[in-house]
Amino acid sequence: MKVAVVDVKRLSPVSQEDLRRRVVAAVESGRTQAEVAETFGVGLRSVSRWVNTFRASGNKGLKARKRGRRPEEQKALTARAQARVKRAVVGKFPDQLALPGLVWTRGQIAELIERWFGIRLSRVTIGKYLRSWGLSPQKPIRVAYERDPEAAAGWVERDYPAIAARGRKEQAVILWLDQTGLRSDAAVAATWAPTGQTPVVPKAGVRFGVNAMSAISNKGELYFTVFTGGFNASIMIGFLKRLIRQLDRKIYLIADRHPVHRARLLTDWLARHHDRIEMHFLPGYCPELNPVELLNGDVKHHVTATTNPRTKSELAAATRTHLRRRQNQPDHVRALFGKEEVRYAAD
Template sequence: MIAGVRDTRRLSPEAQEDLRRRVVAAVHGGMTQVEAARVFAVAPQSVSRWVQAWRKRGSKGLTGRRRGRKPGEQKALSARQQRKLRYAVAEHTPATFGLTGLVWTRKTVAELIRVRHGIVLNLRTVGNYLRSWGLSPQKPIRKAYEQDPESVRRWLEEDYPAIAARARREGALILWLDQTGIRSDATVARTWAPAGQTPVVGKTGKRFSVNAMCAIGNKGELYFTVYTGSFNGKVFLPFLDRLTRHLDRKVHLIVDGHPVHRRKTIQQWITKHAEAIEMHFLPGYSPELNPDEILNADLKRTMSTSTAPKTRDELKQAVRSFLHRLQKLPDRVRSYFGKPEVRYAA
């Protein structure tokens, strides 16, 4: 910066335009450009440039221009390149293009841009591109390689609609069932804390777990049992017996392909009580089709954020308390059927 010369960049666009007009008016009125530069504390080169602009374009030559780039101007990626990259990220995985990883990160997208177009971008710029393409970071749904797409299609378009129609004709209740385990050493959820200071949460150093089996309906029904040890017929049969005794209408119970569900003794019991209950199997390797999986996630998240049990009995009581409260919140249970993958069952 030249001594005695103001930095006009600090002025607002309106103030800059006003200054240019006053300088040009002074020169037009007889003041030399050198004198105008000294009086208005600006560089002589600026005075010369403003006078030339006024002579060429008149008053329009002194009008302030929008700062920064024009939309799309001087971007590293062309519009065509952006369209292709967006399609690649939205419709494919990194492996399709010989990159490592199962999911797209800013680093992976930056590597794709470098490989395909020879352009190196920092991660912040890559993130800006991703957002401008209407993309956002999301947790993906895991889908087993062994899943049969045809079985899933048949379940969604034929099998389940037929079950729902039968249940309506019979005045029966459809319930989805699943089991889950809750551990004392489960990962603690995130919390707010001063930057740079990792918070400490007290937990027992002992490892123990309890299990829960829940059956839910899309009107907010919830039936459960909490148990320890392995899931087997001695756990499943008493639950089925209590369920059918408690309800005054038939149950269509939807389960996964767990070996216990298919055990001969279980199937014999189901056949014997066919007027009270029928059991239907989800397509193999398709947990995302079971709304009870969302209840399981809610249960585990609640246990990791609101409890610090010191013994198995305390953990068991905490799980029971949560599920008892949930029985009184049918709207929350119904919300488990709102996720896109299970909305077919709502």
């Protein structure tokens, strides 16, 4: 018989304390937390929290407390204080304000508010303030310390527009190029499973990897090669030879400053084929400006994070299959240029 779910917040403080004690006693008697949660009709997280509190503080941690905010939480931030905190979160990193880390968390913001204004706020309250300021949790883009912001801005505002104008004049195709590696021991993507039961996914015990090199255009064209072993100028030249055979237009190839891209062997080959292909380089340490980085992430997600290649040949075959699928989906390739960082290259 299924037990009805208990709304703990509606219970009196005394009833809450009694429930906590009975739940903890059941777990301490040897029953699993999942069984106890189902028996008492409470959430598994609540059971885990109460048990951890008991083990850390004993019975006093389970005692009923007076409801409402703590005295130090009664005050609300003034409009001026809110504006000051928002400026700090938007315009600075935590370490610039003597706080640990490079990204803001609600805990760090709470610590900053207590330091500046002497007000201690809960993480729930901090979250409400952040949302009211128009902020949301987002995964940041990693930027190298060596990155030159002026060079990046110059590329977007001056260098690339000049290349695009020349390309239109010569009726050339502009392709962005990048390489990526795929490994058998890559992290597995999340999956659905019963609460409290971590799923087990079989992966090959032997480590192996393959490499892929892709070139895409903002019109949805995709060209690629999959190879094993190290990346060198000979592999690059072989790929470029295929490009000039497949395309009857001049190619403007945009790539990062990988040492192979500037190798003497490749430079000499490009000089001999200048009428068919030119290579242009992105500013250093600016991978976010290359839309192929997004394709690389797509390939890794679909090939190594959600499938289970058991051999190097299977991994290479899965990589080719996915890239061929994307070749037949030009709309998907064009959509890569819609992300803010690479939107400059969409036209």
